Amino acid sequence: MSGHAIHSVETIIVDLPLRRVQRFAAIGADATAVVLILVRTDTGLTGVGECCTPSGPWWSGESVESIKLMIDDHIAPHIIGKNVFDVRGIFQTVNRKLFGNAFAKAGVEMALVDLQGKIAGVPAHDLLGGKQRTSMPCSWPLATGDADLEIEEAHSWIEKGMFNLFKLKMGFLPAEDDVERACAIARALEGKASVRADPNESWDEATCKWALPRLADAGIAMIEQPLARWNLAGSARMTRATQAAIMLDESVSSMQDMIEIGKLHAADAVSLKVMKHGGLYASRRIADLALASGVSLYMGTFLECSVGTAASMQLAVTLETLPFGGELSGANLVSEDIATRCARYENFELQLEEGVGLAVEIDDDKVKALRRDRTYSVHPVAAAR
Numbered sequence: 001m002s003g004h005a006i007h008s009v010e011t012i013i014v015d016l017p018l019r020r021v022q023r024f025a026a027i028g029a030d031a032t033a034v035v036l037i038l039v040r041t042d043t044g045l046t047g048v049g050e051c052c053t054p055s056g057p058w059w060s061g062e063s064v065e066s067i068k069l070m071i072d073d074h075i076a077p078h079i080i081g082k083n084v085f086d087v088r089g090i091f092q093t094v095n096r097k098l099f100g101n102a103f104a105k106a107g108v109e110m111a112l113v114d115l116q117g118k119i120a121g122v123p124a125h126d127l128l129g130g131k132q133r134t135s136m137p138c139s140w141p142l143a144t145g146d147a148d149l150e151i152e153e154a155h156s157w158i159e160k161g162m163f164n165l166f167k168l169k170m171g172f173l174p175a176e177d178d179v180e181r182a183c184a185i186a187r188a189l190e191g192k193a194s195v196r197a198d199p200n201e202s203w204d205e206a207t208c209k210w211a212l213p214r215l216a217d218a219g220i221a222m223i224e225q226p227l228a229r230w231n232l233a234g235s236a237r238m239t240r241a242t243q244a245a246i247m248l249d250e251s252v253s254s255m256q257d258m259i260e261i262g263k264l265h266a267a268d269a270v271s272l273k274v275m276k277h278g279g280l281y282a283s284r285r286i287a288d289l290a291l292a293s294g295v296s297l298y299m300g301t302f303l304e305c306s307v308g309t310a311a312s313m314q315l316a317v318t319l320e321t322l323p324f325g326g327e328l329s330g331a332n333l334v335s336e337d338i339a340t341r342c343a344r345y346e347n348f349e350l351q352l353e354e355g356v357g358l359a360v361e362i363d364d365d366k367v368k369a370l371r372r373d374r375t376y377s378v379h380p381v382a383a384a385r
């Protein structure tokens with residue numbers, strides 16, 4: 001299998017409309033953008049990767065524009081000619097040249113893993129430790145801010161048999177109104193669905209002291225990252241004091257973050273995301289540290305389209321336990337996609353697709369139609385601001 005050297009790296013920004021407006025604590029958007037990464041070998045094979053951000057740079061400081069630039073100018077020149085199986089060596093080199101930028105690094109690594117699978121003739125999950133399951137319970141985001149509409153939206157997914165786990169995006173309303181909204185939704189869906197909440201670092205500890213018990217009393221099963229990402233001591237206090245499970249997301253990117261969370265038991269669970277950890281193999285290392293610390297795993301998302309969703313699913317099926325499932329629902333949130341086959345959400349679970357590498361294929365016509373440099377001179381979200 002040796003002799004497969006990296007010949008070229010191409011990056012393409014693609015703008016994708018969303019099914020409906022998606023609100024986060026910091027921003028609302030009706031479109032998203034992804035960076036498609038195509039790594040080609042001197043033997044004529046192509047590996048695909050995807051980077052995206054949750055509608056802008058508010059989460060990690062990276063944007064699709066910065067990701068494209070970093071890959072083109074600061075990653076690609078250092079990896080041309082390298083063996084696609086030498087991921088550790090490649091990223092030792094890249095990390096000496098480029099600090100941070102985990103999302104950009106993850107997109108390139110994803111394409112390398114796709115190539116490794118294609119060369120070996122095996123799915124990526126075989127490279128990541130082997131599959132423990134063929135599907136994953138998958139959460140759908142409720143993120144418009146209107147409780148009645150959100151209850152209606154949840155019921156329509158339950159009726160379709162697609163989603164019965166729901167994550168409320170919070171933090172864009174005043175805390176009192178937001179908690180009232182969450183409790184109304186949890187009570188309306190009681191017995192039919194599991195409801196979780198994610199204020200994305202919006203609250204201080206004083207707010208958490210009254211808000212978290214109210215959310216737990218209303219039946220909310222898990223509360224994600226209520227406090228700022230740096231406040232691990234506060235999160236440990238909330239984990240001890242709250243009936244519902246506390247999950248950390250923004251607080252855990254690096255292995256060092258995970259070690260600190262484990263030492264303090266600052267969470268009951270952590271959200272794994274391929275991009276924030278810098279790739280699939282790096283995510284597997286974080287998962288192992290979490291398991292060794294007695295912290296449960298959850299398969300998180302930045303709402304990637306089908307390529308990133310397929311990659312995350314390849315990792316998710318290798319995870320030994322997923323007590324809260326995951327949330328790889330981005331491929332259903334975009335109303336246009338760039339893969340030939342859409343992700344399948346059936347029986348309330350995302351189904352693993354069989355195939356080599358990431359088991360996903362790019363639709364060249366769709367990429368041609370949606371790539372930014374062909375269709376827009378200004379990003380449509382930026383133009384609306």
Ligand SMILES: [Mg+2]
Nearest residue numbers: 198224225249
């Ligand atoms: Mg989150």
